[in-house]
Amino acid sequence: MIQAKRKMGLIFFPAFDWAISPTHPEREERLLYTQDQLLEEGIFDIAGIVEYKPDIASEEDVKRTHFCIPDVASVTTESHMISAGGAIKAARLVMDGEAERAFALVRPPGHHSMKAVHGNRGFCNINIEAVMIEYIREHYGQKRVAIVDTDCHHGDGTQDIYWHDPNTLYISIHQDGRTLYPGSGFLDELGGPNALGKTINIPLPPMTSPEGFLYALDNAVLPILDMFKPDIIVNSAGQDNHYTDPITNMNFSAQGYAILNDRLNPHIAVLEGGYSIQGALPYVNLGIVLAMAGVDYSGVVEPDFNEGAIRQEKSVGQYIEKICSQAVENYRTYAKKPSKNKSSGERGVRQKNIYYDTDGIREKQMESVMVCNDCAGVLYIETVSSINPLSVGIEIPLGACNRCRDEGLRMLKDARQSGKFAHIKLINRRDREYLDY
Amino acid sequence: MWLGLDVGGTHTDAVIVNEGGVVSSVKVATDHHNLINSIKAAFTKLLEKNNHTNIARINLSTTLSTNAIVEGKTEKVGVIVSSGPGINPAFFSCGEQYHVIDGSIDHRGKEVKTLNAEELQRAVEACQKNGVKVFAAVSKFSTRNPSHEEHISDACTGADFITMGHRLSGNLGFPRRIATSYFNSAVWRLFNSFADAVEKNLADLHVKSPVHILKADGGTLPLSEARHLPVESILSGPAASVMGISALCNISADAVALDIGGTTTDISLYADGEPLVEPHGISLGALPTLVRSLATRSIGIGGDSAIRLSDGALRVGPERIGPSMAEGGSVPTLLDALNFAGNAHHGDTVMSKIGIEKLAQEAGITPQKLTSDAIALAVKKITDAVDSLLKEINDKPVYTIHEMLEGKVITPKALYVMGGPAHAFAPLMEKAFRLPVIVPEHYLVANAIGAALARTTFDLTLLADTERQKLIVPNIGINETCDRNYALEKAKKDARSYLMSHLKKMGIAIQEHDAQIVEESSFNMVGGFYTTGKNIRVRCQVKPAVEVHLHSGGGR
Known part of the structure; x- marks a missing residue:
């Protein structure tokens, strides 16, 4: 019998009875062949790997993280609550010491879901990693968390949620936004005034091979993690960088994903995208599970793997070297010191136009954050969309200073008095109040 | 009769x-x-x-x-496997002659790489040279496509017996398939x-x-x-007692059964009166197999469990050193403690008293405290084991939102106790579990009664892939084509009729309603943005049941 080096919890929830639509990539069958492969390999018989049922996330778990317009029930289904609950279960296993590592192999995914939610974009409704991380912070203290997003698409939702949080490092490796949805995730997207440098994007050119991905890991991701010194590392384990993925243009492999997870050694991995359900997912997931559990993964190879066919061009390698050194330089330059452009008490303002591709919703946002030396700063988002009238969300962040808390409560009072908002949402992490008006 | x-x-x-x-x-x-x-x-x-x-x-x-x-008293087996990509098959080595042949089949049952004929020939020759007469032929995903196993089997010329993995079970689990095939050949003669x-x-x-x-x-x-x-x-022993209880008691709700023997206590569960089946297969020693079993657990507590002091701490079991002192043994056992405490009146109770008092003196406590502690410890071991089995079953992962939200939780309403010390334990269990306890009549031969009244069971898995136009029922050797319009309803009907005709061949007639569909799914397979076919899976079984119920009345 095989013995895992690290005790690992696996939350496998394929949601065999849920799909966005019958032929949509995010459909019932997505994890069917992964289940077959894991069962046939005997993964659940490895001593040290234990399978667990997901939790079901509560409405409060979602309200702690998102402004759901008009409310949580309208933008989620049971499947989303179970998927987020799967991530929460993974976190609880690790935080309670029941497992050293945990992998939430769940669907639907979440990393395109932003702070304010009007519907589904990029196959995501709620951000399951963010719901999980905020669950951890609510129950286990304000940890320093690093999210390494290895999905092929830029995790614009996760980036948006943690844009202002100095205690969360978000690093995304993805296909260059000029060539793929959602069209963002460039080097110069570095985080808000209170968290500059805590968002790091590594946009890789199309046709990057395992060599390029592992170069970025070794020369950008790992050095930045060393500097950030996180308490917890989370891998947003999207698998659509695979050379067989039907909706992307990269050349990563199952063996490469396994090596990446071995070196990154995340505490928690959460499945994100990946739509080559027969050619990639069974092998990539197997590789990730084995790597996280510390079991030999050298035999995990796709049946049609051909190293020569996916080798990257020399110019691609040179370009990646440049990107990586710039990303590290960005972290060094910005993450160490607070913004010089603005002083405490000023507002950092962003205007955003957001398109929900799955649901065809258009949203307009005005976001402002209080620049603050003492906390993540009170956040204020006015949002209007093609399906919801003007609404507002106010967040008093975890560990908010007195000034930001008072300011948040004042903004709430003003918003209620103004009468111009259809929905008013308050996230008050300091006093654990999640209110709707 | x-x-x-x-x-x-x-x-x-x-x-x-x-x-x-x-x-x-x-x-x-x-x-x-x-x-x-x-x-x-x-x-x-x-x-x-x-x-x-x-x-x-x-x-x-x-x-x-x-x-x-x-005891390792089995025949040597030539185990020949083809694995393809995945976990290193060297981990699953068993038997004297274990050979891995290059070749692979994927999860859909497509042959990715043909078997290496030269390697296969060499493996067979090595086995023959070592006097191997029985073989096991196992390939990964053989339940989706058995051709590699058939190919290996054909190459084993002159063998007395060959086990092909796909004929044992329709379940997935390559390591289990290897172990089960190996055991099957090893005990064949x-x-x-x-x-x-x-x-x-x-x-x-x-x-x-x-x-x-x-x-x-x-x-x-x-x-x-x-x-x-x-x-x-x-490992049919625990099943005999579970079926015995089914026959002797009219169980209709969730329940726990304990068969308390000399060395061990076997725990089993009933859901709505039916014995619970372990979905993947039973483990023999540390090796998981594909042999379907009831969900039972065995713990080292029984009437003959030795009571001893170890570093000042009281221990009960798991060892059995000999019979109880009441039956001529030399070390006091749980049964002696029950005798002393007045819960039992078995054999020579004077010897029990002597043994318990001597041990109490060594421990520097009163014999009353010694026996009550020992009995409490034994009861706790049993209740803990029942709780952990219940938790395991109730926490069993499910894969659909429907099951997640509607999932059945087993909540025992009664406790059935049998085995030698059943009557002595009954009142203790009643108190510990806060459940009504029933000791069935004939509880001393319940195992044999269970064996006598058990009916034939069988299960099969039908898989149809309408894109590849393949239909397979691995364990009964069905491997056919199906047309592109083949659908779930037809698959359910076919699974039933395959099962019934297979049993008929074995001389067993069953009613159609005894062939029960336990799992069914039909997934649309999509290529690009078009449906290319259906992936249909149906599992059909004849569940464990007894010929007649003998519940003329449970004891207490």
């Missing part, structure tokens, strides 16, 4: 049962070195007392294969000579009734079938 025989650790019990209850029962000592002698003795004793012309079936629960495997001896013995007694063996899932298999599936006979 039905005849059941259960070979136990110390005794072999045999009973004849009819609709009215137990007609006759006998008990003989088990001779571990010659099980057939024990069986012969039990048959002879039982049949000389009874007219056997109308015995409908004889069911045997025997430890033959289990003991042979546990032994089991067949046992079957010969049983048949000869019955012929000598002029008994013509069909003979079945009991399986770990509480069902039976005709001896003629068991001759090529001998692995199905492993």
